[in-house]
Amino acid sequence: MASVYHSMSDADLDRELAQLEAQGRALREKHLALDMARGKPSPEQTALSRPMLDLLTSATDLTDGSVPVDNYFAPDGLPSARELAAELIGVDPGNVIVNGSSSLNLMHDLVAHAFAIGVCGNTPWCQQGRVKFLCPSPGYDRHFTVTAHYGIENIPIPMAPDGPDMDEVCRLVEMDPQVKGIWCVPKYSNPQGYTYSDETVRRFAALNPAAPDFRIFWDNAYAVHDLYDEGDRLLNIFDVLAEAGGRDLVYEFASTAKVTFPGSGMAWVAASDTDIADIRAHFAAMRVCPEKISQLAHAAFLRDAAGVRAHMRKHADIARPRFELVERKLAEGLDGLGIASWTHPRGGYFVLFNGPEGTAMAIVALAKELGVTLTGAGATWPYGADPRDSDIRIAPTFPSLEALGQALDVFVCAVKLVCARMERGSRV
């Protein structure tokens, strides 16, 4: 679709630009300080989990089944926490280790383990020359940071609404033994909010990697983060693997970071029997046991998958109006101008905005000038390099509805102004 600015006469464009610049000045004079950068629940959302803090008292039975919670025990996590975690992602509790409060930390630890020690007895990556990770892009910056931190080459893979470009993934994974992993957020992907199709999940499960120490890092961060009663449906990759006889191919991660308290939830990893044994042996060298008081509180508060779903409906009631406001403001401000598109997620934490090529950095910079902080342009690409400079991640959950509305007005103005200025510039 051609840009509305492109079809304008010089005079019309100048008039439009003058109007937009005036709008920009008016916004600048408001001295706003708004933030749409971070994928954080709002204070109203974290308040939903406050009742959890009433559940453990000095009178609480600090055992979980036969396991003492208040002493060194249970290196794989409390039985009740493992059951909850396992039910949420549909695996056997024996294939789950619940550990710490950060699934990113678990992902890091498994990259570090593969790099320094080796996956299941394979040669450590650090002794295999330059190894590579596939990065469906745009994606989650902190994933890419972990692999980049270890000097692993991050390779962007195109993303579509049904998931990563699986032809490209298959080609690279099955041809190149230096390709050791892929970062996936299979449900409500960060930042698009896409959910991988059944076909995509099946193709992942059917991969025949050239490297025996290749693993899929399946970050199911938004497994239960539906905005609507009818959420996206993600095929259980372990079920598909089991149908095919089961292989050591997938590390699945999740946490309650955005269910209870970000940073203070409980995190877990699930994997095949062999992989879990390998992970367990590594973790045994790392620590005596995980924090279990918090696990006990989580198990008591959330109880089971049904309890989590009920709790998440309350989150959705708070987050949904924000996502709908994004949709409304962007549609009202930009529909029909031929300059932008954006995703329409039914869950997760982000909307991906796509502007004309070469505008994202300028839009983010201008929004900042006008008082709105966005995720840095390029941040969602490996090495911060968006090849088209067109992707902007919108994180609508943290601000109040009112602040979000103001921020979106600024954003829309910034988008239009950058596009109109660009068109004007091209005519000089």
Place this chain on the structure above:
Amino acid sequence: MASVYHSMSDADLDRELAQLEAQGRALREKHLALDMARGKPSPEQTALSRPMLDLLTSATDLTDGSVPVDNYFAPDGLPSARELAAELIGVDPGNVIVNGSSSLNLMHDLVAHAFAIGVCGNTPWCQQGRVKFLCPSPGYDRHFTVTAHYGIENIPIPMAPDGPDMDEVCRLVEMDPQVKGIWCVPKYSNPQGYTYSDETVRRFAALNPAAPDFRIFWDNAYAVHDLYDEGDRLLNIFDVLAEAGGRDLVYEFASTAKVTFPGSGMAWVAASDTDIADIRAHFAAMRVCPEKISQLAHAAFLRDAAGVRAHMRKHADIARPRFELVERKLAEGLDGLGIASWTHPRGGYFVLFNGPEGTAMAIVALAKELGVTLTGAGATWPYGADPRDSDIRIAPTFPSLEALGQALDVFVCAVKLVCARMERGSRV
């Protein structure tokens, strides 16, 4: 001192041996199942911290100064937690990162960081050939396991009541650039209960390592774990370093594992400005932020160093009788026999028992037969290899006083029986 059994006539020895074997049979028939293996607080001790669970409720202000506790923030830990941690070990809060529930985990992470990424920009250890760690021995098995896990060569260093053999430490550290670190438990060492002398600490602070990426892993696990009002006094190594102008030499670790709940305490690392910046950058790739709900609870419960000391006096009142029972039972059973010595710690979690050369494995095995589990013989040495097979770690805190008394009776009988049998065997 010569063994009493050695000075006996054959007839006396046979009579003694018969009596001991009868004692052993009687004990065996009791079918005891006692445990002196693990350095764990008793249930009475962990119960002391139950009131902490009442301090956070749904009505609690979940901010710490200006920092929200219930969301992603504060990657270095909550301000109040850092202040508490810093005061406990006598450093500036800016030089402390509070993270997770396990100081062993922090130690592991810094070994892994040095191995895979490199200390302060130095070449990663994994690219420097075979690197080495010094291991004052006997020592803490889990320390040695961390370095062994990364293929780092663990080198035993003799231990004396004033600390490691510093001539040997200086020689190796200052001569050999492959020596990258040393494991230290400077106060109430595991397993001896020794506290490093001022002279030892000063010599550590004055080290001039051949390797720029050498660090002292100063595990101050028992900083506040005195059994008596007048505890051992450990010189603050950072003070000594500061007097000498300050260098990037020491990582100090501690936790509240044995103050509040083992496995669910709060853990921290302290280091120089440069080292903390290096650690912070590494941790930033590893996770968004640490668990902070638990940090808030700890800061509210323990408040400050005076609060911790008051709390630790309650621990001491429970642990002290156990240590005194060890002393009494060993003295009553073994004094004057010329077969054994043991340490007399005034804090910490262990007593080191030293039998005749070549007896430790036999004593541990026999005690096990008689119903008492001890730490595996050799476990306190790198690679599980006690060169004299004479060290046994006694962990008296976990059992009840009654169970501990029974376990010590079994232990004394096992020691005497093994020594008498050995003497008998040597005469055949």
